[in-house]
Amino acid sequence: MKTRKYLLSAIVSGLLSTVVSASAQAPVSLDLQPDGKNPASPVMGDHLQFWSSITNTGTSPIEGLVAWISLVEIDPGNEQPVDLEDWSAQKAVTGASLKPGETLRTDWYMRLIKGGDYRVVVSVTDRGGRQVYTSPTVQFHVRQKAVLQAGRVLSVAAAIPLLIMGLMVFYKTKQRRRRE
Amino acid sequence: MNTIWIIARKESSQMLCSQKGMIWLLTFSGLLSAFSLLLVSNTELSLLDNAQVVYMMAGTVMAVGALLAAILGSDAYAGEKERGTLVPLLCAPIAPDALLVGKILGLLIAWGVMFVASVPYLWGVGASGQNLGAALFYLALFGTPVVLGFGYLAMALSARTGSVLASLLSTVTLLMLAASPLVIGPGLRGTAIGRTMDAINPFAGALNTFDSVIIDSEPFSAQMARLLLVIVWLGLCLIAARRNATRPDFQ
Numbered sequence: 001m002k003t004r005k006y007l008l009s010a011i012v013s014g015l016l017s018t019v020v021s022a023s024a025q026a027p028v029s030l031d032l033q034p035d036g037k038n039p040a041s042p043v044m045g046d047h048l049q050f051w052s053s054i055t056n057t058g059t060s061p062i063e064g065l066v067a068w069i070s071l072v073e074i075d076p077g078n079e080q081p082v083d084l085e086d087w088s089a090q091k092a093v094t095g096a097s098l099k100p101g102e103t104l105r106t107d108w109y110m111r112l113i114k115g116g117d118y119r120v121v122v123s124v125t126d127r128g129g130r131q132v133y134t135s136p137t138v139q140f141h142v143r144q145k146a147v148l149q150a151g152r153v154l155s156v157a158a159a160i161p162l163l164i165m166g167l168m169v170f171y172k173t174k175q176r177r178r179r180e
Numbered sequence: 181m182n183t184i185w186i187i188a189r190k191e192s193s194q195m196l197c198s199q200k201g202m203i204w205l206l207t208f209s210g211l212l213s214a215f216s217l218l219l220v221s222n223t224e225l226s227l228l229d230n231a232q233v234v235y236m237m238a239g240t241v242m243a244v245g246a247l248l249a250a251i252l253g254s255d256a257y258a259g260e261k262e263r264g265t266l267v268p269l270l271c272a273p274i275a276p277d278a279l280l281v282g283k284i285l286g287l288l289i290a291w292g293v294m295f296v297a298s299v300p301y302l303w304g305v306g307a308s309g310q311n312l313g314a315a316l317f318y319l320a321l322f323g324t325p326v327v328l329g330f331g332y333l334a335m336a337l338s339a340r341t342g343s344v345l346a347s348l349l350s351t352v353t354l355l356m357l358a359a360s361p362l363v364i365g366p367g368l369r370g371t372a373i374g375r376t377m378d379a380i381n382p383f384a385g386a387l388n389t390f391d392s393v394i395i396d397s398e399p400f401s402a403q404m405a406r407l408l409l410v411i412v413w414l415g416l417c418l419i420a421a422r423r424n425a426t427r428p429d430f431q
Contacts (some may be wrong), residue, residue, distance in 0.1 A: 044229050045229040045231060045232070045395070097378065105287050109240075113229075131290045134311045145229055148230065148233060148305055149308060150220040152304050152307065153216045153217075153219065153220045153304045153305055154216075154217070154220065154302055154397055155304075156210075156213075156216065156300045156303070156304035157213035157214075157216040157217050157304070158213070159300075160209045160212070160297065160301070161206060161209045161210055161213055161299055164202065164205050164209055165206065165296075167202065168199070168203075168206070171197070171199075171202065172199075180415075
């Protein structure tokens with residue numbers, strides 16, 4: 001009975017080590033670094049640049065590579081993926097091919113739209129494979145900056161048309177009085 | 181000079197002291213009000229920083245100014261012809277150049293009123309941000325030649341074709357093409373064709389200057405090439421208007 005238990009645990013650990021070594025031998029290696037010129041304490045409206053390196057560590061070429069950047073907000077109670085619509089116009093590198101040992105270096109620009117804590121990550125997949133590989137994340141904090149002040153905007157938006165309408169009434173009354 | 185001033189006063193008062201002029205101004209302020217309300221009510225737009233919003237609003241003001249120039253310019257000669265007042269005007273002792281200058285001065289005054297009406301809106305969205313003064317200065321410096329250029333172009337077409345409709349359609353179509361950078365994203369503008377369009381399009385040149393000075397706080401020296409572009413645009417449109425205004429189609 002004891003021998004069977006040992007045998008079973010040996011098989012399970014053997015299988016696990018196979019899985020671990022398979023994942024350790026991923027055919028793609030990814031790295032993501034912030035650019036050295038990025039502001040140390042970025043504020044809303046600043047631009048950040050990140051550099052990703054995608055290396056084919058396998059033995060066969062990777063065809064139809066797709067790499068994309070993702071942003072996640074990690075503010076407590078507000079954890080969510082961020083739609084990059086306003087943050088970045090450059091959302092993916094598509095169709096590239098990488099020979100074994102070759103590296104694709106890409107820069108990613110991002111305009112900081114909203115204050116908070118964020119993590120950015122680059123993911124990669126290819127045409128043939130079913131795996132998605134991700135880079136290490138880069139975390140940054142965006143300082144809040146004064147944005148539109150609703151009270152002031154609303155008062156201007158209401159006052160100017162009213163002022164012009166008042167002028168129209170004034171001209172009309174003036175013309176009527178002249179005729180009389 | 182007196183003749184020019186009389187024509188300019190007549191043109192501007194037709195636009196500004198009349199019911200139709202006030203309705204135009206009300207429509208313009210309604211547009212800017214709606215745009216401002218959209219900015220504060222939309223969750224994503226309200227998160228834009230002040231500089232970005234001022235840049236967007238400056239572009240909108242210039243586009244509406246150019247539209248006004250297209251309408252007034254189209255009416256300048258062909259409108260007179262359609263109302264039957266062109267022949268008496270040509271028979272009067274007014275030099276063709278004086279008539280052209282008088283009409284463009286009228287347009288300049290109307291654009292000036294629009295500019296003044298837009299100042300509170302720009303202040304409303306940009307007072308707590310950066311470069312509001314620069315935004316106003318560059319809107320005047322770059323917006324005026326772009327707007328007057330469209331006015332001259334519309335006048336040239338108006339004198340050439342003798343038809344308000346033909347001139348208006350042609351100028352508005354060209355304006356829509358020129359103002360397309362307002363709606364297409366930076367990704368499309370980054371292509372080779374997009375960059376070429378940006379290099380020759382005065383409207384895009386002015387927009388890129390607004391972006392450069394309002395958002396990126398770049399100095400005046402960085403704007404020289406674009407300033408040259410809008411001046412060349414104004415010059416070419418002036419030449420076209422002068423050529424056609426000397427022999428307007430009045431038959």
